[in-house]
Amino acid sequence: MDKIDLSEVCQNYRARVIRVTPLDDCWLLETNRGPKELHVWPRVDVMRWSFAWRERLARQGFRELERFIRTRDSKPYVMVGNQGVTMTDHFRRIESWEPRPATARQCGRVVAMMHLSQQESNLLTGADYLQQEKIKAESEWAHAKALAESYRSKYSKEKGEKRWVGSLLSPLLQRMERAAVLLGHESIPAGELTVSHRDLSSDNWGMVGGKLYLRGFFRPNLSVRQRDVAGFLRDAYLARRDLEEIDAFLDGYEEVKPLDYGEYTLLLAFMARPREVWRSVESYVKRVSENKEAPIEGIEQALRSQQSVDHLLRHIADRAERPRGEQIDEPL
Structure with missing residues (x-):
């Protein structure tokens, strides 16, 4: 404090x-x-x-x-x-919110309104934050390549779990490279690179007096607003595996602020990073190199999560390919 x-x-x-x-x-x-x-x-x-x-x-x-x-x-x-x-x-009682499709749609509307409000400010520059994201992704990818090369040189002839982990390295590196490249995709509009919070989460929502309440952001980590949405949707889908909730959020968002193809590309770029798989593999490789016990359960769990994220990625990629406006329901 x-x-x-x-x-x-x-x-x-x-x-x-x-x-x-x-x-x-x-x-x-x-x-x-x-x-x-x-x-x-x-x-x-x-x-x-x-x-x-x-x-x-x-x-x-x-x-x-x-x-x-x-x-x-x-x-x-x-x-x-x-x-x-x-x-x-200070509210003494903030009730938890239920992420039903109707509530998710309202969340989407509010987040879009927040982003429009943030867009009007010239105090912070979104392009600078996207550049930071690109540098971080490229640095992480370079580190992963060096770690993979070292691991292969030592354990390429091993069998069992070590061989299995080694087989994960090439597809992992390909995913990390793809995510880094997408952050610089030509379709991303420079004018849409405005600043928001890097870590919008379910903790930022509650119910006060029966109304949806937005809270927090007092010591925020900052990034471009597409990361804001990408992280929120990714965590929401991993928590409940509900594509209807995802579509409801995006429908609500686009009622206020339509997303173009470039913005969807940036959403996918942030979602595509294999975060859990990379962290679990990195931890395993480090423990093996230090001759410590290295269970693979964390990697197996991360791969299951990645399968769910891949399903979400395909769904959002399909949505991005639809003609603009087709996915938005007219409000009743």
Whole structure:
């Protein structure tokens, strides 16, 4: 938890603080105006960007999210040295949301509205973040090639599990290469490279007063918005294996912001990275090289997950090939 003078910060707000409780990523304040949260932002530019998209989203009509409470001087944040501090309302009870198709469609609409709100900001540059993603993917691929070469030179004549793991290396490298290449595909429109959160997840959603509520993003990792959607859909499908939920989300998204072929390509590029398989194989190879026990159960489980991801990839690729607008149902 960041060390700041809480009493000095709280004096900037109209609320009278009764009790302060440190949480994992913020302070919980009991005040005469109800419970509040105090968040510290290491990056002031990200804080300003976050304030801007939250306000734009609220002006679009979606107010079920954490907005920054203004100070006595009507400022949306307080500066403490090189850091920014924001105050938001705290809800004591946020119920879990049920990812039914109808709810998933609403989530898609809200995410598209959020992305449009973020698109209006020029504080952060999406092209820079895509370049970072490309560099990371290429670096990971190069590391995997070196690891595979070393493993083959030592264990190419082995039998059993070591041989089986060796047989996975070529297709794994091909997938990693393909994912890296897709990130630079010519169909990706430069104008669509705007910044969003890298890790949108089910934890960012809840129900408050019977309404869908968007929360979090106080210390966000950032990337381009297509990674935002790709990660969310990938995790959702691995959790429930429901293509109807996937289509509902994308239908809702495209009601607000249609996706062109290049954006679908970028979605597929982020989904195509064989993350679990690579991590499990990398862990196995390292343990073998250190003469440690190296069970293969993790690799087997990762391969099963990859089969599900492949099914999702094919489904979204088919959707991308349809004429634009065909997959969107007219709202009732």
